[in-house]
Amino acid sequence: MVNTGMQLISFTCAVTGWIMAIAVTALPQWKVSAFIGSNILTSEIKWEGIWMNCIYQATGHMQCKTYDSMLSLPPDIQAARALMCVAIFMGWLSCTVSCCGMKCTTCAGDDRRAKAGIALSGGVLFILTGLCVLVPVSWTANTVVQDFYNPNVPIMHKRELGQAIYLGWAAAVILMISGAVLSSTCPHMERGGGYRRGYIGRSFANSPASAPDPPKPIAPNSLPLKEYV
Numbered sequence: 001m002v003n004t005g006m007q008l009i010s011f012t013c014a015v016t017g018w019i020m021a022i023a024v025t026a027l028p029q030w031k032v033s034a035f036i037g038s039n040i041l042t043s044e045i046k047w048e049g050i051w052m053n054c055i056y057q058a059t060g061h062m063q064c065k066t067y068d069s070m071l072s073l074p075p076d077i078q079a080a081r082a083l084m085c086v087a088i089f090m091g092w093l094s095c096t097v098s099c100c101g102m103k104c105t106t107c108a109g110d111d112r113r114a115k116a117g118i119a120l121s122g123g124v125l126f127i128l129t130g131l132c133v134l135v136p137v138s139w140t141a142n143t144v145v146q147d148f149y150n151p152n153v154p155i156m157h158k159r160e161l162g163q164a165i166y167l168g169w170a171a172a173v174i175l176m177i178s179g180a181v182l183s184s185t186c187p188h189m190e191r192g193g194g195y196r197r198g199y200i201g202r203s204f205a206n207s208p209a210s211a212p213d214p215p216k217p218i219a220p221n222s223l224p225l226k227e228y229v
Helices: 001-028 073-102 112-148 163-184
Strands: 031-033 044-048 052-059 060-064 160-161
Touching: 001 052, 001 073, 001 112, 001 163, 060 163, 073 112, 112 163
Parallel strands: none
Antiparallel strands: 031 044, 031 160, 044 052, 052 060
16 A cells, blocks of 8 residues: 555656656746846846747747757757657656556556566656756756856856756656656565465465375165176
């Protein structure tokens, strides 16, 4: 019962992390304008994501434009696109596999060994999904930090970490922890299993030896009479 509750909690957290990863992929706040030095103009803020860049004005008006060419993008943005799409697909696959391997579902019948293997596979897939989210987010954050402290980069081109970066880190941690917990709650595989669940074996080694029943006497009238010539 405890393992079933832990499976439900870890699965719910993993699905939450997967939804957060989808939001990170769609949000344009990966890089935001840095207001340093004499650049104190805050009437508009520039956001840069992996699919588009947006300009948010203080009046509440926002304009967004998708990137014209994918090949002209920096390597971190191109890698982020590919890895985040892979993470979304793997997250969907992880949810499907984990549902089949949970104790509260009827998939795989009463075969505990099969359900344990399916649940373990779902947990590992969630961990891989978290890694696919962690790599592009950390790569982009490293690029932003290096450009920020690079004196050769003009101040107007310096960026800071956006909200999507922090949300991506949180999603990656939730996915990996939930996947680890889901994998650890799998039922242990039975050794030498060929027996059905619920079968109680009888030990004949320690059972006292019982004397054999005496032969029953044969009544004379119990056998058919035959005439011999």
